[in-house]
Amino acid sequence: MSVPLESSLPPAIVLDEVTRSFNHRTIIDHVSLTVQQGELFGLLGPSGSGKTTLIKLMAGIDRADSGSAHMFGVHLPKLEMLHRFGYMAQSDALYMELSGRQNMAFFGKLYGLKRAVLKQRIEEAARLVNLTEHLNKQVAAYSGGMKRRLSLAIALMHQPSLLVLDEPTVGIDPVLRRSIWQELRSLAAQGTTIIVTTHVMDEAEKCDRLGLIREGRFIAVDTPANLLAQTGSSSIEEAFITLGTRMEGGAVR
Numbered sequence: 001m002s003v004p005l006e007s008s009l010p011p012a013i014v015l016d017e018v019t020r021s022f023n024h025r026t027i028i029d030h031v032s033l034t035v036q037q038g039e040l041f042g043l044l045g046p047s048g049s050g051k052t053t054l055i056k057l058m059a060g061i062d063r064a065d066s067g068s069a070h071m072f073g074v075h076l077p078k079l080e081m082l083h084r085f086g087y088m089a090q091s092d093a094l095y096m097e098l099s100g101r102q103n104m105a106f107f108g109k110l111y112g113l114k115r116a117v118l119k120q121r122i123e124e125a126a127r128l129v130n131l132t133e134h135l136n137k138q139v140a141a142y143s144g145g146m147k148r149r150l151s152l153a154i155a156l157m158h159q160p161s162l163l164v165l166d167e168p169t170v171g172i173d174p175v176l177r178r179s180i181w182q183e184l185r186s187l188a189a190q191g192t193t194i195i196v197t198t199h200v201m202d203e204a205e206k207c208d209r210l211g212l213i214r215e216g217r218f219i220a221v222d223t224p225a226n227l228l229a230q231t232g233s234s235s236i237e238e239a240f241i242t243l244g245t246r247m248e249g250g251a252v253r
């Protein structure tokens with residue numbers, strides 16, 4: 001995607017030939033990608049293909065072995081950028097002995113939210129994920145889906161410019177899932193950049209662009225509509241399989 005000429009905004013994320021290995025195994029293999037501000041970008045790929053590893057590199061939570069990563073024009077990793085994004089990990093990082101509200105207050109203070117704003121943001125974010133009536137319960141008593149919703153509320157509450165969400169809707173029922181996606185779309189419309197990993201095909205179709213990842217490389221990066229058109233597919237799942245088969249000769253960089 002090219003930057004519009006009139007835009008002076010740096011892209012939210014630029015990865016340039018990023019590579020990451022663990023135990024001599026290449027997990028992310030020379031990946032380049034630009035995500036513009038306000039984009040809702042989805043990462044789709046089989047289990048173990050490198051989605052989590054890649055979004056950690058985008059957020060600067062992990063460091064590439066080679067290549068470079070920039071967030072809003074700043075070379076990563078950089079501690080100051082922690083305030084610019086909200087990260088929701090695949091496993092919930094919550095304090096079980098505290099209530100939902102206390103967890104939110106803890107992380108809100110960490111993000112530097114002042115008391116009056118903090119209270120308001122806790123209410124707003126809790127409402128968004130439908131947790132208002134459970135906020136005073138201890139998190140240990142939450143279901144898996146409630147913990148996911150609390151993690152999402154925490155990632156959202158400081159209204160970051162960039163949201164990085166690793167499978168945010170796992171364990172969340174379809175009705176709430178739909179309303180969370182409506183909210184993500186509306187945040188993107190207001191300028192928030194959102195990067196999300198998913199296994200759910202109807203969620204993938206709601207993204208502005210999708211990166212289809214296999215074995216640490218993109219096999220395609222395009223809008224859902226273009227991916228369908230390019231492959232003559234009726235679903236993203238089918239497009240993924242077709243592109244995967246075509247890829248055998250070489251990956252898209």
Ligand SMILES: Nc1ncnc2c1ncn2[C@@H]1O[C@H](COP(=O)(O)OP(=O)(O)OP(=O)(O)O)[C@@H](O)[C@H]1O
Pocket residue numbers: 022023027045046047048049050051052053054090
């Ligand atoms: N810190 C680490 N040390 C060693 N291996 C790792 C580490 N992090 C990831 N890996 C390996 O990298 C590969 C990709 O993992 P990653 O979590 O990025 O995949 P994923 O696409 O997010 O999978 P899933 O959809 O199952 O969450 C896996 O084989 C995993 O075991």
